[in-house]
Amino acid sequence: MIPERFLEPLEFAANELKGLLRAENEEDARLVQKGLMLYRQGLVYQLRFEGDTVLATVQDVTPAKVELDLEFIHLSECSCPAEGFCRHQTAVFLQLLSKARSVSMWIEEWRKPIKEKQTAKNWGLQKAKDLLKSSGQMKADYDRWVAVFDESFTELMEKQGEPRPYVLPELFHVYLRRMKAGAPVEQEWKLLYLLIGYVFSFKKLMALSRKYGHGEELIDRYYRHLYQSLMEDSTQIMYKLSVHSLPFAFDQFIEKLKDDSGGLITGSFGMEYERTQLYRLLWTHFFKKKEWREAEIEKLKSSIKEEPNLPLLAGYVHLQILERNDEQALNVLNVPNVLMTPYMLYWLDYFSAQKDWNRMGPYAEAFIHKLRDYLKEIDDYYACMDFTRMSIKAISPYCLESSKMDLYEKALMETLPYSYSDYEYLLFEKGEFMKWADLQAFIGFDLDSLGKDRIREISKKEPSILLPLYHQSITGHINMKNRDHYREAVRKMKKLRTLYNKLKRQEDWHLFLELLLEKTKRLRAFQEECKRGKLIDA
Numbered sequence: 001m002i003p004e005r006f007l008e009p010l011e012f013a014a015n016e017l018k019g020l021l022r023a024e025n026e027e028d029a030r031l032v033q034k035g036l037m038l039y040r041q042g043l044v045y046q047l048r049f050e051g052d053t054v055l056a057t058v059q060d061v062t063p064a065k066v067e068l069d070l071e072f073i074h075l076s077e078c079s080c081p082a083e084g085f086c087r088h089q090t091a092v093f094l095q096l097l098s099k100a101r102s103v104s105m106w107i108e109e110w111r112k113p114i115k116e117k118q119t120a121k122n123w124g125l126q127k128a129k130d131l132l133k134s135s136g137q138m139k140a141d142y143d144r145w146v147a148v149f150d151e152s153f154t155e156l157m158e159k160q161g162e163p164r165p166y167v168l169p170e171l172f173h174v175y176l177r178r179m180k181a182g183a184p185v186e187q188e189w190k191l192l193y194l195l196i197g198y199v200f201s202f203k204k205l206m207a208l209s210r211k212y213g214h215g216e217e218l219i220d221r222y223y224r225h226l227y228q229s230l231m232e233d234s235t236q237i238m239y240k241l242s243v244h245s246l247p248f249a250f251d252q253f254i255e256k257l258k259d260d261s262g263g264l265i266t267g268s269f270g271m272e273y274e275r276t277q278l279y280r281l282l283w284t285h286f287f288k289k290k291e292w293r294e295a296e297i298e299k300l301k302s303s304i305k306e307e308p309n310l311p312l313l314a315g316y317v318h319l320q321i322l323e324r325n326d327e328q329a330l331n332v333l334n335v336p337n338v339l340m341t342p343y344m345l346y347w348l349d350y351f352s353a354q355k356d357w358n359r360m361g362p363y364a365e366a367f368i369h370k371l372r373d374y375l376k377e378i379d380d381y382y383a384c385m386d387f388t389r390m391s392i393k394a395i396s397p398y399c400l401e402s403s404k405m406d407l408y409e410k411a412l413m414e415t416l417p418y419s420y421s422d423y424e425y426l427l428f429e430k431g432e433f434m435k436w437a438d439l440q441a442f443i444g445f446d447l448d449s450l451g452k453d454r455i456r457e458i459s460k461k462e463p464s465i466l467l468p469l470y471h472q473s474i475t476g477h478i479n480m481k482n483r484d485h486y487r488e489a490v491r492k493m494k495k496l497r498t499l500y501n502k503l504k505r506q507e508d509w510h511l512f513l514e515l516l517l518e519k520t521k522r523l524r525a526f527q528e529e530c531k532r533g534k535l536i537d538a
Helices: 004-020 026-040 087-097 103-135 142-158 165-181 187-211 216-222 224-242 248-264 272-285 290-306 310-322 326-333 338-354 357-377 381-401 405-414 420-430 433-443 452-461 463-479 483-502 506-519 524-532
Strands: 044-050 053-059 063-069
Touching: 004 087, 004 103, 026 087, 026 103, 044 087, 053 087, 063 087, 087 103, 142 165, 142 187, 142 248, 165 187, 165 216, 165 224, 187 224, 187 248, 187 272, 216 224, 224 272, 248 272, 248 290, 272 310, 272 338, 290 310, 310 326, 310 338, 326 338, 326 357, 338 357, 338 381, 357 381, 357 405, 381 405, 405 420, 420 433, 433 452, 433 463, 452 463, 463 483, 483 506, 483 524
Parallel strands: none
Antiparallel strands: 044 053, 053 063
């Protein structure tokens, strides 16, 4: 029997595992199947309860010791070498579950999403065929295109009621296939049709997410890739169309698309980067008339006053940049708020592509000024590394072309420690060894990790710079308080003695050694290693 206090956590863990292990993922499906086999073969034994955890052993090729944490099931542990939730943990979970409810029922519930997805896909394909028969390929008519897109979206995505988040990708792919099947034959008209369809679909997907209360976490789990794919596909089509002069017949289509695109950045909704980027690309490549942009700027001003949000601000700044109103754009960007920082990468790339270095300068400086504070907002080391890499890449062309290497160095300093390798290389190549040594001290790297070629070259050119690094390394090894580190400290002390002799500062060496031995006189093992290394008399 399961102690009553474990029943509620078990039910919670059972629900959590349905999200942690995904039936549609082949690797997860195999893992659950193996765990089910171990459980059904009776290979779980010594099941017991200790404190808030469940302990058991699973007889596999070698016995595996499992510790289940029902409150935080993903933090459970197993003695096997597998990473993450393994087949042994699954087997123990199923064994425990069998004492409270039906294992077969849980497996059926776990597999339900994949069955529903296939059912939805089959239904959608049949419905799409019916819709295609009724509409076929359409003539060039913006309003007709949008009406058919709307009808198809509603029929395929919502006709059966509220769609489950995990079936949305299947239904949406069917919808896109239906949309593409109705495209005009002529290549240019086909591209315009698809662009309008992608922008419309992006907005409809936003409306669906809002309607059913899908938050960022749920969207991330099941269908964020749909938004990203629509944005990327739209970008490719825009680039294809922008290579050639567009027919005059496109004008009314582009104007109507312009009027409909405003909904991308209005309202409180997630997906801020994707919808802002799609908006910016449309206004950069398609909506080029000065009167359109000026009217849009005024409209955004009013919207910002009523309901300010990040996409609206980014859209406003973008239009000011397109209209070369740099003072107005920089007034927004120079406000002490770091949230706009990642959006600035696009504008830096925009100026670089145009080789407009004079205009780029103030934007590059404003961007660099925000880097340190923005990186503090990112609670992920690898995300900070990625953003630093993109930032350095974005400002590099301007710094090189304008001979602003001081600004480049400032950017590297602002993004430490994530820019360490670039900054270390720059300082060493410039021969600024004092700064280089300060950087190593700041980062806290041991001498052994700095490369023998680096140490060798500095010891030839400016050996005094290495002194504090050796002192820091020796202290670090001694503080570890074990025999191996004491030996390493002695080896470093011998090299330090050589440096002092080379600099003709033997008195400084003797003073350092005297003070160090006095400070460590209680560390008998270290004193012995010093004698063994002949740093002091035996």
